[in-house]
Amino acid sequence: MTGSEAFEPESERVTRQLRDDILDGVRQPGSKLVERELAAELGVSRLPIRDALKVLVTEGLVTPRPRTWAVVREFTSTDIADLNEIRTPLELLTFRLAAQRRTRPGLEKLRSDLDAELEAARTGDAVRARRAAADFHQAVTSLAGNAMLSELERTLRSRMRWLLAQHDDLMAVANEHEALYAAIAERDVHRVEELVVKHLASSRSAAAARRRRSQGS
Numbered sequence: 001m002t003g004s005e006a007f008e009p010e011s012e013r014v015t016r017q018l019r020d021d022i023l024d025g026v027r028q029p030g031s032k033l034v035e036r037e038l039a040a041e042l043g044v045s046r047l048p049i050r051d052a053l054k055v056l057v058t059e060g061l062v063t064p065r066p067r068t069w070a071v072v073r074e075f076t077s078t079d080i081a082d083l084n085e086i087r088t089p090l091e092l093l094t095f096r097l098a099a100q101r102r103t104r105p106g107l108e109k110l111r112s113d114l115d116a117e118l119e120a121a122r123t124g125d126a127v128r129a130r131r132a133a134a135d136f137h138q139a140v141t142s143l144a145g146n147a148m149l150s151e152l153e154r155t156l157r158s159r160m161r162w163l164l165a166q167h168d169d170l171m172a173v174a175n176e177h178e179a180l181y182a183a184i185a186e187r188d189v190h191r192v193e194e195l196v197v198k199h200l201a202s203s204r205s206a207a208a209a210r211r212r213r214s215q216g217s
Contacts, residue, residue: 010044015052017042022061022072023161024127029074033062059158075162080207083163084200090152091137092196097144099184099192106143107185113139114174114181121170129170134161136177143184167206176202 018038021027033053039046046068053070056062062070075083098106117132137160141153153160167173176199183191 011048011051014038014042014044014048015055018052018056019059019061019158022056023158023165024130025165027072029072031072033070033072035068056158061158061162077211080163080211083159084204084207086156087160087163088200090149090156091200092193094141094144094149094153095180095184095192095196096189097146097149098140099187099189101145102143102184102187106139107181110136110139110143110181110184114177117177118174121174124170126168126170129174130161130165133164133173133177137164140180140184163203163207166210167203168210169206172202 018027018033027033035046035049035053038049042049050068053062053064057064057070061073063073064070102110113132113135117129117136120126120128120132134157138153138157141150144150164173176195180192180195180199183195
């Protein structure tokens with residue numbers, strides 16, 4: 001890899017760091033994101049912080065406040081319902097196309113992501129397991145082979161990754177992905193659709209349960 005290929009603009013690095021912090025639960029919903037404080041914490045000027053916050057507002061992870069600060073978004077029950085309404089038809093279409101169009105290299109990538117998720121789930125590494133689960137879903141989108149679908153996935157990626165992270169049973173999610181992988185590999189479209197419906201129902205139940213726990217604490 002050349003130096004130019006390895007270079008990552010500071011604003012992109014800061015955006016990635018803050019995004020991961022939010023999605024991995026390091027920065028909790030409602031937490032203040034103050035430009036001056038973040039700049040000192042991350043050792044950068046305020047400009048890349050400002051740029052990063054703008055991106056994260058667009059991605060739906062951050063809520064802007066007046067002047068020079070923002071807060072980590074607190075997803076409401078309506079937000080979650082809206083996400084699920086969008087997710088259901090998109091994932092049914094994505095997984096169906098993936099089963100119909102899967103390629104050997106695509107399946108190898110999907111298997112790699114799944115193996116990483118299974119390993120992390122077995123060891124209880126929630127951050128790695130959830131990141132690998134998100135990678136699995138992105139790999140399925142790539143297998144679907146539809147440019148517009150990929151564009152929609154990129155637009156919703158951060159919010160969908162947040163939704164995936166609401167499931168606390170890491171092994172259950174990994175096992176569901178294992179079954180989906182097998183159905184895709186076999187090009188069993190009917191089986192894929194059945195499994196997606198169950199996967200979505202499991203995700204909705206997990207998100208609702210976590211929300212009840214957080215409201216009760």
